[in-house]
Amino acid sequence: MKDNILFRKLLISGTLIWVGLLAVVPYLILLRTSFLERGGEILQAAGWSLANYTRLFSPAVFSMAVDSALLAAGTALLCLLVGYPFAYILVRSGEKAQPLLLLLVMIPFWTNSLIRTYALVIMLKADGIINSLLLRLGLIDQPLQLMYTSVAVFIGLVYTLLPFMILPLFAAFKAMDLQLIEAGRDLGAGPLQTLLRIIVPLTMPGIIAGTMLVFLPALGMFYIADILGGARSMLLGNYIRDQFLVFRDLPMGAAASVAMTVAMGILLLLYYLASRRSGGGHLK
Amino acid sequence: MKKTVVELIEVAKDFDGQRALADISLTVTDGEFLSLLGPSGCGKTTLLRLIGGFEHCTSGLLRIDGQDMDRIPPEKRAVNTVFQNYALFPHMTVYDNVAFGLRMAKRSSREIRLAVTQALDMVQLSGLEQRRPAALSGGQQQRVAIARALINKPRVLLLDEPLSALDHRLRKQMQKELKQLQRALGITFILVTHDQDEAFAMSDRVVVMQAGRIEQIGTPMEIYENPVNLFVARFVGDINILDGVVVSRSGADTYHALVEGVAVTLHSRRDFLPGQQLHVLLRPEDVRLEQERDIAESRSLSAKFAQARLPGTVQRIFYHGATYDVEVMLDNGNQVQVTEFFDEDSANLSFRPGDQVALGWLQGWEVVLPHEG
Known part of the structure; x- marks a missing residue:
């Protein structure tokens, strides 16, 4: 019994130290940095400036952020439209088909997403699979410019994030009594x-969870925009990465990170409130 | 002559090539309380789902109010269902659950409010309108399910083992209430159950099913007293099955036979040939049991045993309060169960283990069936 308590204390304090050192402390440093002037180093520079946050609302940065949010929202919407019927079919499918279909969702999930994104390049490039197919079918006369467009980034995001939509939806359908459908009819x-x-209404928790799990990463997956979208920075994630690694403007990157995190936090809070209001009670 | 509501003609249903229902012909009349009774897996729920529109007949004809129901979806049938697990909408209040059918029928909100209030009144749930199903007891959920299914005034109400999740006392009470409700509304009820007591207590007619087939259709009394085969006889209540062989026929419905090695007289409207093997079925409460020495002493008593007098020995007594069961071993080693009522004149049991007794029955109370296997 006493050992048990000691073990528990060790376990909990270990976790707390881990989270504290690797998540909380770095984040506090980031937060502090975001209030510095350009070139400022956290250990030496003093002072508090809101300049970085004001710059976030400059037309160029702001319209990039809006575009990124729209792209992420579009990604979430398409994932929902594809994933919802798929999750329903998944939960309705037989004992043999279901694990197989789930495996089809999981395999890409387990594959390195960089590799999968490069695989998409082979599909999308001028002499790629899609273009040669369309040419051979005579549907187009010359190759479509797919690569290095926002369409390519959109396809890449949907493809990469679809499992994150399907799995919560599947869980929501599984928690639902399918006989309720018969009762309705x-x-x-x-x-x-x-x-x-x-x-x-009964799968709403899954719809919201899936949408969050797609929307939030879709704001930040800079490598997909890098590989498929070319030099233009399209996602908030690209912008932040560029501030840190290209322009070496650490405070600006930090401010953008903080702003994005706050936006995500607000969304998560809304999700929490929505799931509490929708009764929670009906998910037995 | 009452109107026919549901009519099934030679209906069969396959699942993945497996036959679940075969050769189902059944007519349900208006205002009737019909039970589908059988062990699990006998196809009774499948039959109910066919009527509800959740499954479609592989072959045969299903009519409701004379109209062919082939390809008619559940929402277009004048039939509603009380599901086994109630299937209440968890995201809606009691009020919204009950109102659902009327909203789908696009009734005015005033009409809906009136009807829902009445329906909840009928099932004694007034005041719980704003509760969620999860906040109700099993019995209350059951009532909501019934009110919800009845709100559209269906021609037929289908009930899929609706009482199986309730405890014994509540089940008995709901049986009575359901029966009263059915009488008051005059709606046809079709109840699926594996509980013979439930089927008998509530139904006008009972359909006994086994392995996807109908074994017998009849009033509870017909089913209990005149089972058409050993399955039905065994499924509804306890029964003693004695083996015998026909010796000769005397008259239209009288046979001389050897039953358990003893010469007896049997009565049956069925035709048997001399030498034919048969079963004699006796309900424990229909067996007449007396002490051998009492019969030897009394002329009137021995006259009552004239047609059948099977000797045996009392083995054990089981006390049940109002009745007691006597287990008797016949002289050829077979066991027979007898239910006796207490003799009002004597405080003691009439039988003790070891007593030499004779078994008989009232003329015509035995059921004689051809031998099965």
């Missing part, structure tokens, strides 16, 4: 009414 609801009044 029994009481006179057609397929559309059943979807809107029963299936969507």
